Amino acid sequence: MNVITVENLSFRYRRAAEYSLRDVSFEARKGELLGVIGPSGSGKSTLCLTLNGIIPRSIKGEFSGDVVIRDPRTGEEYNTRETPVSRLSTVIGLVLQNPESQLFNMTVEEEIAFGLENLGLERNEILRRLRWVLEVTGLRGLEREFPPNLSGGQQQRLAIASVLAMEPAVLVLDEPTSQLDPVGRREVLGLISLLRKEHGMTVILVEHHTDYILRFADRVLVMDGGHVIMEGTPRELAEEVETLKKLGIKLPPSLEISHELRKRGVIKAPALTEEELLSWTGHP
Ligand SMILES: Nc1ncnc2c1ncn2[C@@H]1O[C@H](COP(=O)(O)OP(=O)(O)O)[C@@H](O)[C@H]1O
Ligand SMILES: [Mg+2]
Secondary structure, three states: OEEEEEEEEEEEEOOOOOOOEEEEEEEEEOOOEEEEEOOOOOOHHHHHHHHOOHHHHOOOEEEEEEEEEEOOOOOOEEEOOOOOHHHHOOOEEEEOOOHHHHOOOOOHHHHHHHHHHHHOOOHHHHHHHHHHHHHHOOOOOOOOOOHHHOOHHHHHHHHHHHHHOOOOOEEEEEOOOOOOOHHHHHHHHHHHHHHHHHHOOEEEEEOOOHHHHHHHOOEEEEEEOOEEEEEEOHHHHHHHHHHHHHOOOOOOHHHHHHHHHHHOOOOOOOOOOHHHHHHHOOOO
């Protein structure tokens, strides 16, 4: 079942000379991890903003094509042109690139409850959701902390927690680890894996570091100049090392090394992970 259907989507920001998205079409299926990679300025963040309706509902411009979100729990479909962002946020949640820009309350607890109070939920339901997201994001015990005092990884998990509190079926994350140290990065990627495995969430992940995407994504979109120039499984993408490198996309060492080894006839296929590379070169 498709949860996201994007058809012939083009968008130009008001007063911008160029289109930021050009004739983009793709689908995301229920439970899938769809990776999005591409050089800076290729339209990844703009695409994220179209998925939860901020474009074209709040940020206006020249918009054509369709973005249709289907709630896998009810089967109901929402065209983002016609659906208020507040309604969409209960089906598809967006975590922005910079966690601080999403945090503005005095405590962790208030930050998470904020959106829920706006939904008009009852006190008991708010408390139930609060307990659940604190648990799943590993923030229990930090309820009363001042968000700016948290570590980078904790802040990003808090940003994810306040989006999860809306109980969306789809989570869109725009470079969630770009500002984090390796520890924070591991925390956030671990959380994403958990949400998929244990909660069956559909995840759209824009990531600069391609190692996680190549290891865990079901499919990957490659963007350049507002176009989706490639779409495939990590295995299929691994056949396009030269193209990806030309775009300036940083690939995991295992893929680069195996690509070179294959050119020299040492191994037959590119390796997506270190484990694969080691097993194929006879060093388990
Ligand atoms: N608010 C905006 N107004 C005008 N142009 C924008 C705006 N945001 C992004 N752009 C332009 O749209 C293009 C795509 O940007 P963006 O979606 O942020 O790419 P990415 O996330 O891949 O780096 C870039 O050329 C950028 O300058
Ligand atoms: Mg971006």
